[in-house]
Amino acid sequence: MTTILVVDDEPDLEPLLLNWFRRKIRDSTYVFHFAHDGYEALALLQQEPTIDLLLLDINMPDMDGLTLLAKLPALNPFLLVVMVSAYGDMTNIRAAMNRGAFDFVCKPIVFTDLDITIEKTARQVRQRREAHQLKVIDELKTRFFDNITHEFRTPLTLILAPVEQLLKRFRDSAELQHSLGIVERNARQLLRLINQLLDLAKLESGHLTVSLQAGDLGDFVGQIVRAFEPMAREKNLTLTYENELTDFYTFDADKLEQVAHNLIANALKFTSAGQVMVRLSQEAMVQLTVTDTGIGIVPEKLPYIFNRFYQVQEPDVKGRAPSHQFASPGTGIGLALVNELTELMGGRVSVSSVSTRAETGLSGTTFTVELPLSKVHEETGNDPLIRPLLPVAEVVALIRPLHGTAERESTTTEKPLVLVVEDNAELNAFIAGELADSYRILTAFTGDEGWALAQAELPDLVLSDIMMPGLDRPGLDGPGLDGYQLTRRLKTDPATDHIAVVLLTAKVAQSSRMEGLEEGADDYIGKPFHVDELRLRIHNLLARQQALRAHFQQQLSHPNEPISPETVADSFIRNLYTLIEKHLDDSQFRVDELAQAVGMSRRTLHRKLASVTSLNVTDFIRQYRLKRACELLRQGYNVSETAYMIGYESPSHFSTVFREFFGKTPTVYVEG
Ligand code: ADP
Numbered sequence: 001m002t003t004i005l006v007v008d009d010e011p012d013l014e015p016l017l018l019n020w021f022r023r024k025i026r027d028s029t030y031v032f033h034f035a036h037d038g039y040e041a042l043a044l045l046q047q048e049p050t051i052d053l054l055l056l057d058i059n060m061p062d063m064d065g066l067t068l069l070a071k072l073p074a075l076n077p078f079l080l081v082v083m084v085s086a087y088g089d090m091t092n093i094r095a096a097m098n099r100g101a102f103d104f105v106c107k108p109i110v111f112t113d114l115d116i117t118i119e120k121t122a123r124q125v126r127q128r129r130e131a132h133q134l135k136v137i138d139e140l141k142t143r144f145f146d147n148i149t150h151e152f153r154t155p156l157t158l159i160l161a162p163v164e165q166l167l168k169r170f171r172d173s174a175e176l177q178h179s180l181g182i183v184e185r186n187a188r189q190l191l192r193l194i195n196q197l198l199d200l201a202k203l204e205s206g207h208l209t210v211s212l213q214a215g216d217l218g219d220f221v222g223q224i225v226r227a228f229e230p231m232a233r234e235k236n237l238t239l240t241y242e243n244e245l246t247d248f249y250t251f252d253a254d255k256l257e258q259v260a261h262n263l264i265a266n267a268l269k270f271t272s273a274g275q276v277m278v279r280l281s282q283e284a285m286v287q288l289t290v291t292d293t294g295i296g297i298v299p300e301k302l303p304y305i306f307n308r309f310y311q312v313q314e315p316d317v318k319g320r321a322p323s324h325q326f327a328s329p330g331t332g333i334g335l336a337l338v339n340e341l342t343e344l345m346g347g348r349v350s351v352s353s354v355s356t357r358a359e360t361g362l363s364g365t366t367f368t369v370e371l372p373l374s375k376v377h378e379e380t381g382n383d384p385l386i387r388p389l390l391p392v393a394e395v396v397a398l399i400r401p402l403h404g405t406a407e408r409e410s411t412t413t414e415k416p417l418v419l420v421v422e423d424n425a426e427l428n429a430f431i432a433g434e435l436a437d438s439y440r441i442l443t444a445f446t447g448d449e450g451w452a453l454a455q456a457e458l459p460d461l462v463l464s465d466i467m468m469p470g471l472d473r474p475g476l477d478g479p480g481l482d483g484y485q486l487t488r489r490l491k492t493d494p495a496t497d498h499i500a501v502v503l504l505t506a507k508v509a510q511s512s513r514m515e516g517l518e519e520g521a522d523d524y525i526g527k528p529f530h531v532d533e534l535r536l537r538i539h540n541l542l543a544r545q546q547a548l549r550a551h552f553q554q555q556l557s558h559p560n561e562p563i564s565p566e567t568v569a570d571s572f573i574r575n576l577y578t579l580i581e582k583h584l585d586d587s588q589f590r591v592d593e594l595a596q597a598v599g600m601s602r603r604t605l606h607r608k609l610a611s612v613t614s615l616n617v618t619d620f621i622r623q624y625r626l627k628r629a630c631e632l633l634r635q636g637y638n639v640s641e642t643a644y645m646i647g648y649e650s651p652s653h654f655s656t657v658f659r660e661f662f663g664k665t666p667t668v669y670v671e672g
Helices: 013-020 022-026 038-047 065-075 090-098 111-169 174-204 217-227 229-234 253-269 334-344 378-382 392-399 405-409 425-435 447-457 483-492 510-518 531-557 571-582 591-598 602-613 617-634 639-645 651-662 666-671
Strands: 002-007 030-035 053-057 080-086 103-107 213-215 238-243 249-251 275-282 286-292 348-354 364-371 417-421 440-444 461-465 500-505 523-526
Touching: 002 013, 002 038, 002 111, 013 022, 013 030, 013 111, 022 030, 030 038, 038 065, 053 065, 053 111, 065 080, 065 090, 080 090, 080 111, 090 103, 103 111, 111 174, 111 425, 111 531, 174 253, 174 334, 213 217, 217 229, 217 238, 217 249, 217 253, 217 275, 229 238, 253 275, 253 286, 253 334, 253 364, 334 348, 334 364, 417 425, 417 447, 425 440, 425 531, 440 447, 447 461, 447 483, 461 483, 461 531, 483 500, 500 531, 523 531, 531 602, 531 617, 571 591, 571 602, 571 617, 591 602, 591 617, 602 617, 617 639, 617 651, 617 666, 639 651, 639 666, 651 666
Parallel strands: 002 030, 002 053, 053 080, 080 103, 238 275, 417 440, 417 461, 461 500, 500 523
Antiparallel strands: 213 249, 275 286, 286 364, 348 364
16 A cells, blocks of 8 residues: 655645545545645645655745755655646746656656656555565664573673582582582583574574684684683693684684584594594684594585584484483584684585494594684784683783782782672672772672762773663653663763773673773673683773873873873873963962862862872962963073962961972073
């Protein structure tokens, strides 16, 4: 059904159209509405959002067709317009076409032509509506996947993280190690299965995209292999890893991990004696091979093993696993994923196998994955958006306290303040509990609450979930702030823009990571996370802040190092310097005046400055003045001139303060 609105000031047109199209009207192919001027048309369009097509006269009194045409896109983006104008009125017709009209017909109307034109236009409208619907469904699907992942990963985090903590705490209890080990392995397995299922679904809907990171590929695969060592030991198999790569590569870590993990797990699963060898080399492409000395696969089954849900040995009718020695029944998903993920990354998988049935005594299987990965060049390696996977050595290096922090620790006696914003109360409490020994903790359960707390308390770091429904907000309209919006607020408000933001999320897709980074988030951590990793990331960010603080302090306390507002990179500090400089000789320009000048409350200024420089406002102003004093003295001004120029009312007071700070009087300073 196509709904058509005819806008024409000529009353004769209506009966003519109704007569010509009577059959199509009768069988409901077309529904006609009529308006006799632009205003009536606008009113009708607002009432009837289903109108698909407009037959629009150009020459009408009051509001002409061109004017009405311009108003349409805002009313109904799918609407297509066929202009009706006098024969030869090319100027107006061209204007209408340029403003988005779809087609035109000329008066006197030739009805056969009009018929075809309407049909063609209606088809176009249908296609546009369908395309839009598909897009909406697509977006729904993506959101659904994101939500599902979120729903699964949060509880799994809450299983895995405490188990890890308990495993660490009760190292001495063999019984706990054993039972908790089972919980951990199975929770991980569950997580892996969920991820695999989601990946399959995403592959199907085309939602899985490759997201590249730069990193040490050889080390990355090595870590995956190492995770299998306990299993290999248990089965008495030799597990070896040979890495021939020396360069860094860009690769999709998640997908590569799935591929390698599945191949190695299968190799161990289907091998009862001998060895499993993993090898990484660079031929024309990067090659990952996994070779085992297991039962092998018979030639007639080989072509099918990459099919979804295919298993060489079917489970028996009762759904039990095949009754061979390999207890775990499996799902038949693993190799299908290996294949599809590899293809998605532009590579290919191949397999060669000798089955035990061949009776050569040398059974075994080799899977080879070839991937077109590029080496990392210097420039891309420095791209801040590509976070290298940190090999263990680097991580350790990062934990080591930064140069000079030891002395500084004494000046900041308080632990850093961390605000945790997470709507899942249990997870919130868990994170807070884990961080409580190293930091002072504030917690909030919605984005709005987080924003209010951040403004009031100015924490050093905000750790926020991305997805926060903020549903039960009585008295408030619309959804609450999510993690992105919270980040944006924090990073655009001058009072809070120095606060480090870590986003915590089940959305690990590159696109959402980019979204957060674009809002100014400093780091990301995906759920489920390792508590140690979370700690490390927080530690690193705070260490970076501390290094900056030390830098500012150093800049202020060294008499010979000039400061000019322009050389200070931090806009907040630069702004303060500029303001103090403007009032340099004004002895009345103190904390209150400075706070007012930057548009912050005294308390906010105090806290913000303390967290950026570790200095209180009075000291900050004094130190700036004293440094400028050094410059002025060097330029040849005498002590009393200098004292007045930097806002000291008495030269002797100035001298005392100067000596307290730099350890010598101004006079000595000039001479030395
Ligand atoms: P699953 O292992 O969950 O059954 P996969 O897709 O990983 O599913 O594997 C499909 C089938 O291919 C397995 O059931 C197994 O019969 C066979 N297969 C996979 N890898 C090996 C291997 N290394 N050695 C022998 N058979 C294998």
